[in-house]
Amino acid sequence: MRIDHIHFYVKDALTCRDWFVQQMGFEFVASGASCHTRTTIVNSGAIYFVLSSAIASNSPVAQFLRQHPPGVADIAFKVTDLEWVMERLLQRGAKVIQPLQTHNYEYGCLKWAKVAAWGDMTHTLVERCGILPIPDFPVQVDWLKSQVQRQTSNVNTSPTEAFTHIDHIVLNVAAGDLPKAVQWYQQVLDFQPQQVFTIHTENSGLCSQVMVHPVTGTQLPINEPTSANSQIQEFLDVNRGPGIQHIALATRNIVNAIAQRRRQGMSFINIPPTYYSQLGDRHPSYNFSAAEWEAITQQQILVDWQAQSPQALLLQTFTQPIFAEPTFFFEFIERRWGAQGFGEGNFRALFEAIEREQVKRGCLPMEKR
Known part of the structure; x- marks a missing residue:
């Protein structure tokens, strides 16, 4: 299963x-509207985000936003034989939200179905048959093709491709639910457990299990809080239940991607200077050029690796939450020299950075420091 698209439910899609x-x-x-929901689609590389907002109270978006703040409502996976997949999912106990449907076009067809996932999130399974000149998405059954507008907005499009694909998606679940969520994704969707991270500071903690699809390599880390004031627990409280904490977007040049986003006014988490002084002690064998090291520190990029492959580097950074609530944010990631998986150093650095944001919001007293 590969990621086909991500569907956000938001207050104003445009x-x-x-x-x-x-x-x-x-x-x-593209943009379009049904009798109750407005939807628009944006793209970078292989990444497609579908953005929907309500225009009537009976919209599924309105129902979602009465329970949760804006965020990811559906993760869609691309499959090659949807009938066979759905048969297996039913045998494994998956709850079908929308049965298999087929939309035929002169240039191909789109098959899709939707199943319940963890919490209020869903997974759409998509099979694309034939050549679709512009990807069509199973947004809603009553989507009116005549209303779709393609590339007719007065919004300026970007001449450069900042991001190539989705590297991973992170799901937060309630304390005690991690084993059950892992079991569900393993038994129903064939994801397999890989790395485990347990992070504790003087103030809070989390446990994370990385799930990977064995065929496509799609990565889904799942987090649970290990303390009442954990940032994962704060997410669960504000989100009013489990949900997607962040999506990692892969880029070929993270320095340029961050610099461009900063020029356009985007805010990122702050990394203290001590991180970079300690980084040289942790990994003295890796030599950045003076110019590259200056760019990494200036853009506050986290650098990590795995012990078995110290030359394969992970370069990462994280945005501030993109909505009004401190829930969903983006990660930017560049993998060099075949870097796989995740490094514990960056995992801890991210956790500590979010802790500092919790302190600023008054959600985490630093009693022991």
Whole structure:
């Protein structure tokens, strides 16, 4: 299973679209509306985000936003034989939200179905048959093709591709639910457990299990809090349940991607100077050029690796939450020299950086420091 697209439910789809185009460098693809929901699509590389907002109270978006703040409502996976996949999912106990449907076009067809996932999130399974000149998305059954507008917005599209694909998606679940969530993704969707991280500071902690699809390599880390004041617990409280904490976007040049986003006004987490002084002690064998080291520190990029492959580097950074609530944010990631998986150093650095943001919000007293 590969990621086909991510569906966000937001307060204003068009305003959100403009933010992705202007702040993130995405391109506008298409817009349309049903009797109750407005939807627009943006794209960068192989990444497609579908953004929907309510225009009537009976919209599924309105129902979602009565329970949760804006965020990811659906992760869609691309499959090659949807009938066979759905048969297996039913045998494994998956709850079908929308049965298999087929939309035929003169240039191909789109098959899709939707199943319940963890919490209120869903997974759409998509099979694309034939050549679709512009990807079509199973947004809603009553989507009116005559209303779709393709590349007709006055929004300026980006001339450069900042991001190539989704590297991973992180799901937060309630304390005690990690084993059950891992079991569900393993038994129902065939994801397999890989790395485990347990992070504790003087103030809070989390446990994370990285899930990877054995065929496609799609990565889904799942986090649970290990303390009442954990940032994962704060997410669960504000989100009013489990949900997607962040999506990692892969880039070929993270320094340029961050510099461009900063020029456009995007805010990122702050990394203290001590991180970089300690980094040389942790990995003295890796030599950056003076110019590259200056760029890494200036853009506050985290650098990590795995012990078995010290030359294969992970370069990462994280945005501030993109909505009003301290829930969903983006990660930018560049993998060099075949870097796989995740490094514990960056995992801890991210956790500590979010802790500092919790302190600023008054959500985490630093009693022991």
